[in-house]
Amino acid sequence: MRATTIHGPFDIRVTDVPDAALHGPTDAVVRVTHACVCGSDLWAYRGVAARQEGQRIGHEFVGVVDAVGADVVTVRPGDTVIAPFVWSDGVCEFCRAGLHTSCPHGGFWGTPGSDGGQGEAVRVPFADGTLVKVPAGTDPALTPALLSLSDVMSTGHHAVVSALAGPGPGPHGWVAVVGDGAVGLCAVLAARRLGARNIIALGRHVERTLIASKFGATHIVPERGEDAVAAVRELTGGLGAHHVIEAVGTEESMRTAIAATRDGGTVGYVGVPHGGSAGVTISDMFNRNVALRGGVAPARAYIGELLTDVLAGTLDPSAVFDLTVPLSGTPDGYAAMHSRRALKVLIEM
Amino acid sequence: MRATTIHGPFDIRVTDVPDAALHGPTDAVVRVTHACVCGSDLWAYRGVAARQEGQRIGHEFVGVVDAVGADVVTVRPGDTVIAPFVWSDGVCEFCRAGLHTSCPHGGFWGTPGSDGGQGEAVRVPFADGTLVKVPAGTDPALTPALLSLSDVMSTGHHAVVSALAGPGPGPHGWVAVVGDGAVGLCAVLAARRLGARNIIALGRHVERTLIASKFGATHIVPERGEDAVAAVRELTGGLGAHHVIEAVGTEESMRTAIAATRDGGTVGYVGVPHGGSAGVTISDMFNRNVALRGGVAPARAYIGELLTDVLAGTLDPSAVFDLTVPLSGTPDGYAAMHSRRALKVLIEM
Structure with a gap:
C-alpha cells in the first residue's frame, strides 16, 4: 500500500509501505478515505520536531472499516468511522474520565511501530475504545466536517x-x-x-x-x-x-x-x-x-457531541479546508501549508 | 509611634515613625493589637526581595478602629477589625467579582507611602472596602484565629x-x-x-x-x-x-x-x-x-465566610502561631522564622 513518510526536513514522500493488518483481537483495519495535514505536522516538516528517517506521518483520518479482530464489537466491516488523533483503550480510569489522551495504552498515529493517518490504510489498536462510527447513509458532503472532528475541531x-x-x-x-x-x-x-x-x-x-x-x-x-x-x-x-x-x-x-x-x-x-x-x-x-x-485535546471524548451537531447541520467546520490533494499530492500539500498558501489541506484517497 | 522597619538584609528594627493619621474621608486609623510575620516577609529579610532602607514592613494585622474619615460607614471607632493583606476600594469591577487583589486603587501594606502592619497603628485607605468588622464581645481567645484570616488562612x-x-x-x-x-x-x-x-x-x-x-x-x-x-x-x-x-x-x-x-x-x-x-x-x-x-489570594473576599466558622468554633488555624513576641521582639521573631525555630510569629502590641 501507499502512505506518506517523512525523510528529513522538507522531505515528505508517498512511498510503498507494508499493508495495514490486524495484529490482535482488539484491532481494526481502516481503509482511509480522507486524511489531512495538521499544523503540528509542520513542526516535523520543518525539522523542529525530530522524526526517524522514513517514519509514517499524519494523525487525522476518516475511513471505512476493512477488517476487525475477534473482540471488536462496536464497529463492523463497511462502517464509516472517525479516528481521533490518538488511540485509547476506552476502559481505563482516564478514558472513563474523558481524558483519553492520558490512556496508558494509548498512542499517537505515526509514532514508530504504528501506522500514520496519511496513507491508504491504518491498523487501529483498541478499535472499540478509539473509533467513532458514523451513521450509515450520512451525506458524503459532510465528510470534511467529519474529518475535522479527528483533531482540529x-x-x-x-x-x-x-x-x-x-x-x-x-x-x-x-x-x-x-x-x-x-x-x-x-x-x-x-x-x-x-x-x-x-x-x-x-x-x-x-x-x-x-x-x-x-x-x-x-x-x-x-x-x-x-x-x-x-x-x-x-x-x-x-x-x-x-x-x-x-x-x-x-x-x-x-x-x-x-x-x-x-x-x-x-x-x-x-x-x-x-x-x-x-x-x-x-x-x-x-x-x-x-x-x-x-493541553493535548482528548478528541475521543468530544467527537460524539460534535458529531451530533455536524449531522444535525448546526456545526460545519469544513471551511478550514481550502486545498484538496490526492494522496500523491501530499508533499505539495505540506509545501502549501508551510508557505501559508493553504490554511489546511484535505487528502482524498 | 513605634513600628517595624527594614534597613537591609537581616536588619529588622523597631523604630519611631510618624503617627498614623487620616488623609482622606474614606480612611480609617486602626490601632494594631496583633500582627504577625509572614513567610513572604522573609524574602525581604533575606535580601531576595528588594526594599528601600527604612521601609515599613508587615501586612497582617487585627486591631481596634481609632478614627474614621467622614465617608466611612461600615466601621466606627472602638470596633475590632481584621485587615486583609491588601487594601481595596470595594466598589470596582474586580472587588465586586471577589478579586480584591486586582483593585486598581488597591495596595499592599508597607509599600512606600503606606503603613506596614507590624506597628502600633495603620492608616487604612478605603476602610469600607478593606476592613472586616469582628462582632463586639468576641472571645479574645479567638484573636490568633482572627489574625490568621488576614493572610495565611x-x-x-x-x-x-x-x-x-x-x-x-x-x-x-x-x-x-x-x-x-x-x-x-x-x-x-x-x-x-x-x-x-x-x-x-x-x-x-x-x-x-x-x-x-x-x-x-x-x-x-x-x-x-x-x-x-x-x-x-x-x-x-x-x-x-x-x-x-x-x-x-x-x-x-x-x-x-x-x-x-x-x-x-x-x-x-x-x-x-x-x-x-x-x-x-x-x-x-x-x-x-x-x-x-x-496567585495572590483575595483575602477580603474570603474573610467573611471564614470568620463565620471561626466564631462558630468550627475553624481554628491558631496552631500555626508557635511563638509570641512583643513589638520590640519583632527582630527576634524574624530571626526565629528564618532559622526555622518558629513556624509563624505572633506580635502582641
Whole structure:
C-alpha cells in the first residue's frame, strides 16, 4: 500500500509501505478515505520536531472499516468511522474520565511501530475504545466536517472548554482567540457553539479572518504582540478578555494570550509548545490570578457531541479546508501549508 | 509611634515613625493589637526581595478602629477589625467579582507611602472596602484565629479553591499539599473544611506534620523532590493527586507540585514566585493536561465566610502561631522564622 513518510526536513514522500493488518483481537483495519495535514505536522516538516528517517506521518483520518479482530464489537466491516488523533483503550480510569489522551495504552498515529493517518490504510489498536462510527447513509458532503472532528475541531473545542473551566462569566464574558490557523478558527466556532457572544479573533490574514467572522468572531484584531494586547484591552473596557484561547504554540503567542487575559481569567491553551519556556512567565500570572488550563485535546471524548451537531447541520467546520490533494499530492500539500498558501489541506484517497 | 522597619538584609528594627493619621474621608486609623510575620516577609529579610532602607514592613494585622474619615460607614471607632493583606476600594469591577487583589486603587501594606502592619497603628485607605468588622464581645481567645484570616488562612483557602476549580472530582479526590509552612498547613485545614477526605501533606519537620495531621492530613510524605512525587503516586494508585497545592514558591516545589498532579488535574499555587522560571515547564503540563490556577489570594473576599466558622468554633488555624513576641521582639521573631525555630510569629502590641 501507499502512505506518506517523512525523510528529513522538507522531505515528505508517498512511498510503498507494508499493508495495514490486524495484529490482535482488539484491532481494526481502516481503509482511509480522507486524511489531512495538521499544523503540528509542520513542526516535523520543518525539522523542529525530530522524526526517524522514513517514519509514517499524519494523525487525522476518516475511513471505512476493512477488517476487525475477534473482540471488536462496536464497529463492523463497511462502517464509516472517525479516528481521533490518538488511540485509547476506552476502559481505563482516564478514558472513563474523558481524558483519553492520558490512556496508558494509548498512542499517537505515526509514532514508530504504528501506522500514520496519511496513507491508504491504518491498523487501529483498541478499535472499540478509539473509533467513532458514523451513521450509515450520512451525506458524503459532510465528510470534511467529519474529518475535522479527528483533531482540529475537537482541539478548538478543548481550548474553549479549558478556557471556560473554573471561575469567570463563561460564555457571557469576552472570549479572545490568539491564532488564525485552523485550530484558532475552530476555537472561534466552538466558542460560538458554546454560547459566547463576544468573540475577538486575533489574525492578520484577511482570507482567514473572513472565515473567523463566518465562524462567529464579532471582532477582529489584526495587530500582533503588545499592540494586539492593547487592542484587546481597548475592546474590553481596558480589562482584557475573561477567557483567552492560545492556539499557536509559540512563546510570543503564549505571552500575548496571558497578557490579553483579564485578571482572574483563564488561558485555554492547545498550541503544541515548541522550545524554550513556551512563553509562560509565572510573574505575569501570579499577581493577576491568571490561570492556565489545556493541553493535548482528548478528541475521543468530544467527537460524539460534535458529531451530533455536524449531522444535525448546526456545526460545519469544513471551511478550514481550502486545498484538496490526492494522496500523491501530499508533499505539495505540506509545501502549501508551510508557505501559508493553504490554511489546511484535505487528502482524498 | 513605634513600628517595624527594614534597613537591609537581616536588619529588622523597631523604630519611631510618624503617627498614623487620616488623609482622606474614606480612611480609617486602626490601632494594631496583633500582627504577625509572614513567610513572604522573609524574602525581604533575606535580601531576595528588594526594599528601600527604612521601609515599613508587615501586612497582617487585627486591631481596634481609632478614627474614621467622614465617608466611612461600615466601621466606627472602638470596633475590632481584621485587615486583609491588601487594601481595596470595594466598589470596582474586580472587588465586586471577589478579586480584591486586582483593585486598581488597591495596595499592599508597607509599600512606600503606606503603613506596614507590624506597628502600633495603620492608616487604612478605603476602610469600607478593606476592613472586616469582628462582632463586639468576641472571645479574645479567638484573636490568633482572627489574625490568621488576614493572610495565611485566606491564602491557604485560596490555594484549595483554586486547585478545586474546574474539572476533577473535587473534595472526593486526592488533595496533596506541597509545603509544610504556615500557608501549607492552612491549606490542609482549608481542604478538610471544604470536604476533602484524602489529604496528603508533604513535609519533613515533625512538629509541623503533627499540626498537619491535627488539621486534617490523612497521609504524610516526608520525602522531597522526585522521591516525594513517587510517594504521592504510590498513595494514589500510581496516578498522582487530582488537586495539588503549591504553598512554597520555589522552583523545586512547583516542579514537585506539577509532577505530583494526576493527568487532567490542577495545581492551585499561592507560593510567591521568586526567581527564574518558577519551575513551570509547559512540556510537563501539555501532554498531561495539568492546569495551573491561583496567585495572590483575595483575602477580603474570603474573610467573611471564614470568620463565620471561626466564631462558630468550627475553624481554628491558631496552631500555626508557635511563638509570641512583643513589638520590640519583632527582630527576634524574624530571626526565629528564618532559622526555622518558629513556624509563624505572633506580635502582641
